[in-house]
Amino acid sequence: MEQDKRVFLFSLTALVVLYTMNNVPAFQEPLVILEIGVAVLVIVFLYFYLTTRINPPKDPLFYVCAEFSFTCIIDLVSAMEYDGYLSGFMEFYQKAGEPYLGTSYAIMMCYWDGIAHFIMYLVMVRRMAKKKPYRNLGLFWAGSLLGNMVVFVAGIVVGKYGLELRPAFWLNMPFLLVPMWGAVSFFRRPRDPTAIGLSKIERKHKVSLLWRPLDMLLVLGLCAAMAFTLFRGLVALGCQQPAFTSYITKYEPYLNDPVAYPKVMMLCYLFYGFPLLGSFVYGLWTPGCTWMLDWTVFIAGAMTQCQWAHIGASLHPRTMARYHIPTSSKMTVLLANLLYVVVPLLLAKRCTSDPAFFMTAAMLKSNSERKVN
DSSP states (O other), X not given: OOHHHHHHHHHTTHHHHHHHHHXXXXXXXXXXXXXXXXXXXXXXXXXXXXXXXXXXXXXXXXXXXXXXXXHHHHHHHHHXXXXXXXXXXXXXXXXXXXXXXXXXXXXXXXXXXXXIIHHHHHHHHHHHHTTOOOHHHHHHXXXXXXXXXXXXXXXXXXXXXXXXOOGGXXXXXXXXXXXXXXXXXXHHSOOOOOOOOHHHHHHHHTSOGGGOXXXXXXXXXXXXXXXXXXXXXXXXXXXXXXXXXXXXXXXXXXGGOTTOHHHHHHHHIIIIXXXXXXXXXXXXXXXXXTTHHHHHHHHHHHHHHHHXXXXXXXXXXXXXXXXXXXXXXXXXXXXXHHHHHXXXXXXXXXXXXXXXXXXXXXXXXXXXXXXXX
């Protein structure tokens, strides 16, 4: 059986685990939930480790994909049960595990993990088996999961659920730490091979930004995104100027939600996203910025996941009505938030599909030597 099919089928056994725990009272104590959670993670790892001993995977990320695929099913079931599409699997966890999973932000986050991340894991496993490149997908995944967990964990601690932490909270730590390791691992790996010659690189380097209309549009989009990032960051910090207080009242009252996820997200955008967006403007202006090929993909993953959760949560029925986007400004707010995520996605696509402008002769030489070796 192909590895991706094995991972997919085994991940479905999460349904059996959840159903059993939901119907055995002895498994529903807070500390027992943590112990069983850790035991299940260990068992999943051992299963894939033992079943691949004859032909072990060369990339340890395989075990991460297999392990996290299992938990993706749990997240998807959690979101669907809170939204009323399923029942009989997660009542015990809602009461004694992690009550904040019932917030609109966490529900949207679980949908993303249960669908988008699950697909990424299966695709990466398949590419590993077929020895095809998956570095860019790995960078996108690392950015997506890390952006997800930084906002989620920080929001739990500083939000209204900060005094309701239970032992199961610590099950989130692997999902915060592993994507950090994954990001470092992918950044250190050699880039996927390209057939670009030195003459094309030199020719691209000579073309001014004024004669690159797509790049010029991306620069304008990045500048607009920076302005939006700064503005909403100041709103989250509580700036009392009329324009800022008016925005949070008439456009995005969700930023005041006491769960704190939107506020944490805006601050992450301000302190991390803002300088990175500015550095991307520099990278489009200056030839040979090889780091653009990686960082744009990583940030696109983080911002895509965060915007999915933010937009979805601001519309979700579990968010209190006073924090919903007002009807009069709904289209404006949704358009602004959608454009905010489209810009980094288009930038990542531009950098990976036509990388010559960001490459250097030294980088080309390094790639050639790697092929020879």
